[in-house]
Amino acid sequence: MSNDKIKPKRLSNLYIRSQADELRGKYLSSPDTIPVPIEDIVEFDLRLELIPKAFIKQNIDLDGFLSRDLKTIYIDSELMNKRNLNRYRFTIAHEVGHYVLHSKEIQESEYRTTSEWSKMREEMDEEDLNWFEQQAYEFAGRLLVPRNRLIEALEDLREKIEKYKTSYPDSNYEIKEAIARVICGQFQVSPDVMERRIRKENVWEELNL
């Protein structure tokens, strides 16, 4: 397994975000619909098969993975439980990220089984693996949290945010965390994903909050 390691390109966030926006634009009649119907995009538009499989997390410490032929997303069956809905949606969006951004690299690799995939990841250069995963994370976050809707959600809370900031002027960090908790439900993402979007999209500063 020396020549088949995945070497992802160093893609900019700008490019990754444009790809996520483009995908929504292509398949949704209203591209800023939230929660983004990620399962519909996967099953009905991209025509990828979603296969719940037991013990993926336990066996290879991943929530899901994309098959090398780019036809199937395997997902840990535990995530199908209602209590894991946000994580389930994010995992699918993350694999779609690999599908959109890394299809060439994945097809050119040589893994066939779950354990081979896991082994190949282990053997990947740490920096390459980091790029590979971070790019898919960025894609998934932007796909599930359209920037315009994020701005709208924050604007709706402007009065509350300003009142809170007046009372606690040094609380910028905590307030972003608290606001993420308030608005994440609309997007069906976790508070962590939401908070990361608030920070990475620079919307707080743009809105002068």
Add this chain to the structure above:
Amino acid sequence: MKTFGEFVKTKRIENRISLREFCRRIDYDASNWSKIEREFTTPPKDEQIIKKIAEVLQFRNDSEEYSTLFDLAAIAFIPKNLMDDEQLLEKLPVFFRTIRGEAPTMDELKLLIKILKEE
């Protein structure tokens, strides 16, 4: 001839019902359901579940799709050696129509009897 799993999956996709949502509506474990769609396991034996599937897929009780759904569920339990007999396979719809009380033609019936006698 389509299998039960293929048939339901095709109809599920046509109706734009995601795997997770479909399983939620029929109250069935998604992991096991996925195996049914991929023919890794047999369809549910419980008639109530098949009825629930028909309801979720909006098949009318008197529709061809409704009958096909039940027929394919039953066919999945026919022993494999019989399923390899193409002549018999062709006549299965006649057999199922008959047991549903829809009379087959005399020629169809004669041929079915002949095949079964030979088995």
